Amino acid sequence: MVEASDWELVQKCQAGDMSAxxxxxxxxxxxxxxxxxxxxxxxxxxxxxxQETFFRAYRKIKSFQGGSSFYTWLYRIAVxxxxxxxxxxxxxxxxxxxxxxxxxxxxxEFAKDPFxxxxxxxxxxxxxxxxxxxxxxxxxxxxxxxxxxxSYKDIGALLGCSEGTVMSRLHYARKKLQEKLRAFx
Amino acid sequence: xxxxxxxxxxNFFLWSAALSLDxxxxxxQSVQITIKTVAAGKQDREFDARLAPLEKQLKALNxxxxxxxxxxxxxxxWQGNANFEIPGxxxxxxxxxxxxxxxxSLRVQLKQGDKPQLETTVRMNNGGNFILGGPPHExxxxxxxxxxxxx
Amino acid sequence: xxxxxEIRESIGAWLDGELSGAGADAVRLHLExxxxxxxxxxxxxxxxxxxxxxxxxxxxxxxxxxxWHGLRQRIAAKRPWHxxxxxxxxxxxxAPSFAxxxxxVIVLLIGALYFGSILPGWGVLAPRNNFATVESIDAYGxxxxxxxxxxxxxxxxxxxxxxxxxxxxxxETSDKGPAF
Numbered sequence: 311m312v313e314a315s316d317w318e319l320v321q322k323c324q325a326g327d328m329s330a331x332x333x334x335x336x337x338x339x340x341x342x343x344x345x346x347x348x349x350x351x352x353x354x355x356x357x358x359x360x361q362e363t364f365f366r367a368y369r370k371i372k373s374f375q376g377g378s379s380f381y382t383w384l385y386r387i388a389v390x391x392x393x394x395x396x397x398x399x400x401x402x403x404x405x406x407x408x409x410x411x412x413x414x415x416x417x418x419e420f421a422k423d424p425f426x427x428x429x430x431x432x433x434x435x436x437x438x439x440x441x442x443x444x445x446x447x448x449x450x451x452x453x454x455x456x457x458x459x460x461s462y463k464d465i466g467a468l469l470g471c472s473e474g475t476v477m478s479r480l481h482y483a484r485k486k487l488q489e490k491l492r493a494f495x
Numbered sequence: 496x497x498x499x500x501x502x503x504x505x506n507f508f509l510w511s512a513a514l515s516l517d518x519x520x521x522x523x524q525s526v527q528i529t530i531k532t533v534a535a536g537k538q539d540r541e542f543d544a545r546l547a548p549l550e551k552q553l554k555a556l557n558x559x560x561x562x563x564x565x566x567x568x569x570x571x572x573w574q575g576n577a578n579f580e581i582p583g584x585x586x587x588x589x590x591x592x593x594x595x596x597x598x599x600s601l602r603v604q605l606k607q608g609d610k611p612q613l614e615t616t617v618r619m620n621n622g623g624n625f626i627l628g629g630p631p632h633e634x635x636x637x638x639x640x641x642x643x644x645x646x
Numbered sequence: 647x648x649x650x651x652e653i654r655e656s657i658g659a660w661l662d663g664e665l666s667g668a669g670a671d672a673v674r675l676h677l678e679x680x681x682x683x684x685x686x687x688x689x690x691x692x693x694x695x696x697x698x699x700x701x702x703x704x705x706x707x708x709x710x711x712x713x714w715h716g717l718r719q720r721i722a723a724k725r726p727w728h729x730x731x732x733x734x735x736x737x738x739x740x741a742p743s744f745a746x747x748x749x750x751v752i753v754l755l756i757g758a759l760y761f762g763s764i765l766p767g768w769g770v771l772a773p774r775n776n777f778a779t780v781e782s783i784d785a786y787g788x789x790x791x792x793x794x795x796x797x798x799x800x801x802x803x804x805x806x807x808x809x810x811x812x813x814x815x816x817x818e819t820s821d822k823g824p825a826f
Binding site: 615628 | 798805
């Protein structure tokens with residue numbers, strides 16, 4: 311059976327077919343959640359924003375005319391809500407962050423290549439910390455580029471800035487990360 | 496609905512509201528004039544409860560008793576006269592002249608019989624009042640509160 | 647000829663496939679010969695890989711079933727009116743631009759001015775007192791006093807008897823002086 315295109319699902323959904331919307335959610339929930347979590351750093355907030363994204367998409371789906379891909383439209387909603395949430399976010403981020411203590415305890419555990427393992431874990435912890443330290447604008451370009459592999463043009467369209475700005479933000483963000491992680495790279 | 500369209504609608508709505516208010520200013524058709532005739536005296540201390548809205552204004556005058564004799568409201572067109580009978584064979588004629596910047600201009604004439612006693616032009620807030628007093632009445636004086644509201 | 651500094655600024659975009667033509671060639675050729683910039687490229691590739699690993703880790707996984715269940719419940723639930731209003735009005739409230747504020751302020755100002763004209767005393771620029779201005783007055787030879795009473799902010803016109811000419815004005819005006 312040929313899989314229905316996004317646009318076909320959107321049209322069914324516009325006609326009131328809930329199962330079509332469920333299919334769209336199933337296609338994009340993971341990606342949307344990953345991008346939002348990358349932006350917000352807090353799992354609970356990210357879940358809330360992801361749900362709000364699909365909820366708003368459902369409510370506005372009748373206004374979607376197919377001018378862009380559903381995927382781009384959805385991401386635009388997600389990024390807008392996430393950026394709003396970032397401004398409001400006061401909680402200390404990153405409940406998924408592993409503690410450095412945990413990494414150190416694992417030094418004593420037997421592993422095939424314990425040093426490589428610890429190195430990776432340390433890098434991971436440092437990396438997450440460093441990404442968190444970026445400004446929301448820089449974190450947004452890093453997440454959209456790394457996670458989704460979006461082009462600079464698409465990122466610019468999502469964030470409302472030029473390709474040149476995206477390039478410059480990416481350069482700056484990577485430079486910052488590189489400086490902090492030089493010992494691990 | 497796109498946000499830009501919403502904002503345009505929002506601005507359109509606000510401008511429409513403002514313009515309709517503008518139109519309201521220019522469409523004052525007439526003026527409602529109210530005269531409260533009060534007898535003020537220096538004998539017993541008495542204050543008519545119906546005069547409560549004017550209490551502060553009346554008590555600035557040097558009398559002890561204030562009694563509402565008559566309250567009359569008439570509607571006059573611009574440049575049209577509204578005539579009010581005042582005790583003692585007097586007539587008060589009020590002629591609304593214009594409204595600008597929410598200020599009404601009134602021509603006011605007080606006559607006793609054929610004899611004019613006072614003629615004045617007063618500019619006052621739309622909805623405001625002023626006091627005209629002094630004509631004698633039963634051992635005291637008459638105090639007139641003249642208020643006007645353009646509508 | 648591009649310097650190492652210029653090339654390093656472009657390595658990220660080159661790795662992302664965002665450079666084309668001469669720009670891409672310049673970076674590629676430079677990297678073939680420059681060890682320092684080659685090291686920069688290696689670090690950036692490692693950084694990109696590490697970031698991808700982090701973002702694709704279990705921490706970023708979403709439990710699909712409860713997510714859909716929660717979403718479906720939310721869609722089915724009746725929303726309070728203020729939530730609809732907040733969603734509709736959101737763009738006005740959040741728009742971080744003076745473009746919205748300026749016309750709104752102008753309109754509110756105009757509105758306030760004209761509001762005052764239909765509801766006396768309510769306009770922001772409406773006078774705060776009740777004083778009237780006497781532009782002309784003729785008491786036909788009688789005495790007249792004008793008072794601006796400041797406590798009640800009222801203008802009083804008072805006719806009174808002329809003490810030097812009692813006979814002429816008898817019965818028409820009252821006391822020998824104004825009552826205030």
